[in-house]
Amino acid sequence: MPSETLDVIDRHESAVRSYVRAFPEVFTTAKGHVMRGESGREYIDFFAGAGALNYGHNDDGMKRALLDYIASDGVTHSLDMATTAKGRFLERFHEVILAPRGLDHRVLFPGPTGTNAVETALKLARKVTGREKIVSFTNGFHGMTLGSLSVTGNGFKRGGAGLPLDNAVFMPFDDFMGDGFDGLSYLEHMLSNGGSGLDLPAGVIVETVQGEGGINAASFDWLKRLSDLCARWDLPLILDDIQAGCGRTGTFFSFEPAGIKPDIICLSKSLSGYGLPMSVVLVRPDMDVFGPGEHNGTFRGNAPAFITATEALRFWTDDTLSRAVEKKGAIIEAALTEMAERHPELKPQVRxxxxxxxxxLHVKGVAEAVCAEAFRNGVIMETSGPDSEVAKLLPSLTIPEEALRQGLEVMAQAVDTAAAQQAKGASQAA
Structure with a gap:
């Protein structure tokens, strides 16, 4: 029997909706790594709010802190006025995250979404340098507003802009060209050659792991060389850590293993820890040049998000979570490698x-079929990449190993099923 809620959504919500099409279930409750549907079914969540729920759904500590704050009539909306919630977050974020990593960045609160953070970073880099163009990288994704789209590589998403997307220059991401092509040497040659046609940019924006672009992970050596290049040419390095940050790759910031200190850092998604909208731009002190009110936003003072974000920092007072992420990451890598070895005909790559x-999976439509089959069998996961060719996993960092292995078994069966369907279709076509 069709769901009444899905029928209401179909009749009234814009055609732009997407996830409800991929996951045709009415979700009612969620806890930890599990989402429950109106149908009574439970799903293992390998999606985690597109990376906004690194600590799982409805963490007890964050929920308790939030409920206590609301019950006490704590300030909910404050723009950038002083509140106890904001002060406590700033203090703890400095103590737990910035100071131990030797970062003296100032914290700028833009609007509460990832694309707000990116827009702010681009605007700031242009103000600091007095220049216009931003260097971005192939397959990069930085948001859906116009400035963020201008530095996003995905043609489908760029096509929705409705006007030219200017003032961006795209360079090859690490290993994009293959065959040993050195994209950073190419960039430096373009900067140093007066006949290249490349004006000195206002800055460079990069992700360490391209989430929407296909889970492309830059090597630490490439990131270090990029940082050094930016320093030589006085180019602010903007690190978009919106999806890869907050522990997703193991360390709080994804760039830590590369030994670099970006000039400007964008955080959002899992920063609040609870799925509440929140973003920050971390700015090197000498680049903190906006005048009072020169950049603002009505919802940058989202106090409930400050409350849960402060509580979420308990996960980073030691390295317990980092070590758990490393261990679980190895489990996923081994499982994906086994799937890849079992189906060489799908031209697989583990990323x-x-x-x-x-x-x-470099056979058209197979990754989408894998995700659809996994959902039918109780696992929520999505595709990424320019052609939706990557079956993507973003489980919560706190998922129990047993549940992780169970979800991976469902995915492996989905890959087997999709491969069999692909082979059958190819045979019939022949």
Missing amino acids: GRGLMRGLA
Whole structure:
């Protein structure tokens, strides 16, 4: 029997809706790594709110802190006025995250979404340098507003802009060209050659692991060389850590193993820890040049998000969670490698770091079929990549190993089924 709620959504919500099409269930409750549907079915969540729920659904500590704050009539909306909630978050974020990593960045609160953070970073880099163009990278994804789209590589998403997307220059991401092509040497040659036609940019924006772009992980050496190049040319390095940050790759910031300190860092998604909208832009002190009110946003003072974000920092007072992510990441890598070895006909590639992983399947439509079959069997996961060719895994960092292995078994069966269907279709076509 069709769901009444799905029928209401079909009749009234815009055609732009997407996840409800991929996951045709009416979800009612969620806890930890599990989502429950109106049908009574339980699903293992390998999606985690597209990376906004790194600590799982409805964490007890964050929920208790939030309920206590609301019950006490704590300030909910404050723009950038002073509140106890904001002050406590800033204090704890400095103590737990910034100071131990030797970062003296100032915390700028833009609007509460990832694309707000990126827009702010681009605007700031242009103000600091007085220049216009931003260097971005192939397959990068930075958001759906116009400035963020201008530095996003995906043609489908760029096509929705409705006007030219200017002031961006795209360079090859690590290993994009293959065959040993050195994209950073190419970029430096373009910068140093007066005949290249490339004006000195305002900055460079990069993801360490390209989430929507296909789970492409840059090597630490490539990231270090990029950082050094930016320093030589006085180019602010903007690190978009919106999906790969907050522990997704193991360390709190995804760039830590590369030994770099970006000039500007964008965080959102799992920063609040509870799925509440929140973003920050971390800015090197000498680049903190906006005048009072020169950049703002009505919902940048989302106090309930400050409350849960402060509580979420308990996961980062030691390395327990980082070690757990490393261990679970190895479990996923081994499982994906086994799937790949079993189906060489799908031209597979195992990609990613930590609990940001993917299996690229270079046969059209197969990754989408894998995700659809997995959902039918109780696992929520999505595709990524320019052609939706990657079956992507973003489980919560706190998922129990037993549940992780159970979900991976469902995925493996889905790959087997999709491979068999692909082979059958190819045989019939022949």
